[in-house]
Amino acid sequence: MNRRDWIRATAAAAAAGFAPGFVGCGVRESGSGVDPEPTVRFPGKVEMRVINDRPPCLETPWRFYREDFTPNHAFYVRWHLQAFPTSIDLASWRLRIGGNVERPLELSIDDLKKMDRTTIAAVNQCSGNSRSLFQPRVTGAQWRNGAMGNAKWTGVRLRDLLKRAGLKAGAVDVVFDGLDEGPLPGVPDFLKSLKADHALEAEPLVAFEMNGEPLPALNGFPARLVVPGWYATYWVKALTKIEVWDKSYDGYWMAKAYKIPANPRANESPDRLDAKIEPINRLNVRSFFTSPDRGSIVVSGTPITLSGIAFDGGSGIKRVEVSFDDGRTWRETMLGEDHGRFSFRRWKLEWTPTEAGERKLLVRATNRSDETQTADPIWNRGGFMRNVIESLAVVVV
């Protein structure tokens, strides 16, 4: 049996009710004659699940989360607009910085590379990661859990660029534009903005390397914005323009799209949508199992190592716990190497299963601000920020 047959068999078992506890990433074949989404190899990428092929939205296969850093060739892909750049010549590419500044700049990639550079490990997670698991279901790209990745981003601090251009007094927002464009004139161009104060913090970068290599074309070559701790919608790809505004930016992708209910969990009721909404911002706390595989058969009396990842919006992970009794009691796990507070944090726990039968394990993380995960999933109209306690079903024999 090869891996794919095995996954199919497991999925069939799950569909047949053999393992009702299965959640998380996986094959969603209902057995009702539905064609499963294809997996396709895009340039520079492994075979990935296709959410949309024009423009490409591709999901990272789960096995790659066994590595602390998601390899570039398996890093998920998410473009909004069909006229996205497939061909970029660095000889003519420029990063333009203008608007409310003393000295508008026009920088080549060499100009950028001559400036002080820095590297930061940070999770890039799509706002709509796990959207397909919302109940009731929500329209939008139907991601499972694979719209996230962790990488070492190298580039120039955004604040160094802004200082070089010289912010004039009264800067309010900083607006970012990439080379992607709407396919028809009525489609609003994909622009995002950060508050000027945020743009001047130490973390945001204009990155030209990812895990020590140039950015892959599908992940924003030649340079993209990196906003550690914030959802990936702000990490504008194939960046070409930075504009400082002396008033609030109100373009479609900030003012209308990517809005969440303005309450601490971004939670609302499908029957009564919250009137107060705000732009999505910091990542909430999440944790996952990455090993063993869902549905694995494990042997009673033989110790195995459970492992997974945890991350948050930049407080850093304080604790990851696993429950073997549906959340009544929790065992603390060992945390792996600390790559910085914005990175995936590996956790591991040795477990010797005893009773035979199907077991459901739960995992939850707590960050250094004591924010944690709960068993009741949130819901919101955009299908954003899912962070429910995840589970893993295994069969003990």
Place this chain on the structure above:
Amino acid sequence: MKERMRNAGGFPLVATGALGILSAWVSYLGVRDYWDSSTPNVPEIVATNVLLPYEEVHIPDGPNRVVFQTSCVICHSPRLIFGQPTISEAKWLEVVNKMVATYGAPIEPEDERKIVAYLVSVQADRGDR
């Protein structure tokens, strides 16, 4: 270098100096990537050009399929549409309205209803998901 300058006799010192700096600069341009220790062994990529694969999307038969095909495949792949969960007719009407009102999809009002009928029918055929 100084020796040669003197030997050259009459050749203006300034011009020779300038030449020297220029040639040093030219050779620096050639090797600077090796000198610059802050640039590790990153392969130099000067351009990208990716050719995207195309995986044919099956557009199921159903009422007004042609209207759907002429209205809903311009801006994005129909895969994004067929990948949506099962939603009500009212929700589909909302989606189609959004394409017109928010994204400027060139669709006649009478076609909106036809497209919704198609989407609802195709969805019923495929079963829940």
